[in-house]
Amino acid sequence: MPRFSDFASSVQTETAFDVLATARKLKAEGKDVIELEIGDSPFPTATNAAAAGIKAIEEDLCHYGPSIGLPEFRTAASEYVNREYGLQTTAENIVVGPGAKTFEQLFCETFLNPGDGVLVFSPYFPTYPPNIARRGGRMWISDLKQANDFRPNLEDVERFLADDPHPKAIFLNSPHNPTGGVATEEDLRGLADLIRDRDIALFSDEPYDQMVWRGRHHSPLAQPGMMEQCMAAYTFSKSFSMSGWRLGFAVSSAENVGMFAKLINSALSCIPPFVQLAGVAAMRSDCAERDERMAVFRGKVELLVGALNQIDGVSCLMPGGTFYVFPSVAEVCNRLGIASHGLAMYLLEGADEKAGVACLGGECFGEAGHGFLRFSCAESDERLQAAVQFFAEAITRTERVAAYLEQHGHFRLQSPYSV
Numbered sequence: 001m002p003r004f005s006d007f008a009s010s011v012q013t014e015t016a017f018d019v020l021a022t023a024r025k026l027k028a029e030g031k032d033v034i035e036l037e038i039g040d041s042p043f044p045t046a047t048n049a050a051a052a053g054i055k056a057i058e059e060d061l062c063h064y065g066p067s068i069g070l071p072e073f074r075t076a077a078s079e080y081v082n083r084e085y086g087l088q089t090t091a092e093n094i095v096v097g098p099g100a101k102t103f104e105q106l107f108c109e110t111f112l113n114p115g116d117g118v119l120v121f122s123p124y125f126p127t128y129p130p131n132i133a134r135r136g137g138r139m140w141i142s143d144l145k146q147a148n149d150f151r152p153n154l155e156d157v158e159r160f161l162a163d164d165p166h167p168k169a170i171f172l173n174s175p176h177n178p179t180g181g182v183a184t185e186e187d188l189r190g191l192a193d194l195i196r197d198r199d200i201a202l203f204s205d206e207p208y209d210q211m212v213w214r215g216r217h218h219s220p221l222a223q224p225g226m227m228e229q230c231m232a233a234y235t236f237s238k239s240f241s242m243s244g245w246r247l248g249f250a251v252s253s254a255e256n257v258g259m260f261a262k263l264i265n266s267a268l269s270c271i272p273p274f275v276q277l278a279g280v281a282a283m284r285s286d287c288a289e290r291d292e293r294m295a296v297f298r299g300k301v302e303l304l305v306g307a308l309n310q311i312d313g314v315s316c317l318m319p320g321g322t323f324y325v326f327p328s329v330a331e332v333c334n335r336l337g338i339a340s341h342g343l344a345m346y347l348l349e350g351a352d353e354k355a356g357v358a359c360l361g362g363e364c365f366g367e368a369g370h371g372f373l374r375f376s377c378a379e380s381d382e383r384l385q386a387a388v389q390f391f392a393e394a395i396t397r398t399e400r401v402a403a404y405l406e407q408h409g410h411f412r413l414q415s416p417y418s419v
Helices: 006-010 015-028 047-058 071-085 101-111 128-134 154-163 185-195 254-267 273-285 287-308 330-336 340-350 381-394 398-407
Strands: 032-035 094-097 117-122 138-143 167-173 201-205 230-235 248-251 355-358 373-376
Touching (some): 015 340, 101 167, 117 128, 138 154
Parallel strands (some): 117 138, 117 167, 201 230
8 A cells, every 4th residue: 555645644634623523423322512613604505696506507507617717706706805895806816716725725836835934823724734834834833812812913924024034925814713813904004014025925814704893804905015915815605604615716916816727727627607606696696694694693702702701710802703702711721630622522522421512622723722712603592502501510520521531631731821
């Protein structure tokens, strides 16, 4: 049997899907699990998008299309970002893809050479490291702080540009998964001023663009000169509840977009036309429905934050955006002697025989996440309240925690978290 490559052997999977698999297995065995681990929408596909996709299938629009995207999709996406974010794009600035995640890989293939430095804000989305590693890049970490509302630290950007032997790229995710932090327009202006006219590429990961709870979403593309240096990625998964359709797009200069399209051609051929036409309908006809659903998500986030802050030892900021909350549980973990992801898995597997809550430890998103949990809000209000009540009771069952650690010693807390 041929050996796997060193790279393939080193790749870590997205932990949310691993926990999802465990949760579904326990549910199949009869356990009542409240699933707050995965970032999926609980709503059905946006109404007009679903109808347009079905109509396109019935009309047999199920064959090859241009790798860069259908002209009507590119036009609709350009109109959408211009309307939503005050950009000045044309269809030439748009390239289609299967969701937003693929654009991480395309960005790295387009701009990175082995040995290049890439600044990544931590906690970070877990697919960033393997995509950077594919090109032999080096991650340069800047920790996001709860005390700074998990906003990017521009002093770290300055240090990266000055001290890294070969700085080449920056990964920015705002609104931010997992913390819910939002980069302000001032942050983006400062970032653009630092990198403008330098050989630095910026990947702006914006799948939660419609989930901003304070102020409004800003894209670095709106800053002067950034269309040439920045690639912004968007998805239909969150805003229009189309995660299974696998549809997204990126915005950048026509030259950059042409390179991304060439790479898509070599790897993916194209995105199905019927999927793209569903996306066109979503952007043109489903925005009112989208906004109603976003308001529901905001209410869920507020409910969850308020309830978590009633638990002794838990401190949770109201996130600036996303449908995640990211409470600090450092005091709880120190008291119980358990790591934060161990606490998450205890809530799922060990706290009760018949019930559990699925969530993620913050370290699943990098070392800066130690001492935090990430909960999504993709459940009913009643289930969210039940999850918090379960959590509050579960951390009082010290004998069960001790028994769980006896069976799962790798989750023991090696040294206390900073509080």
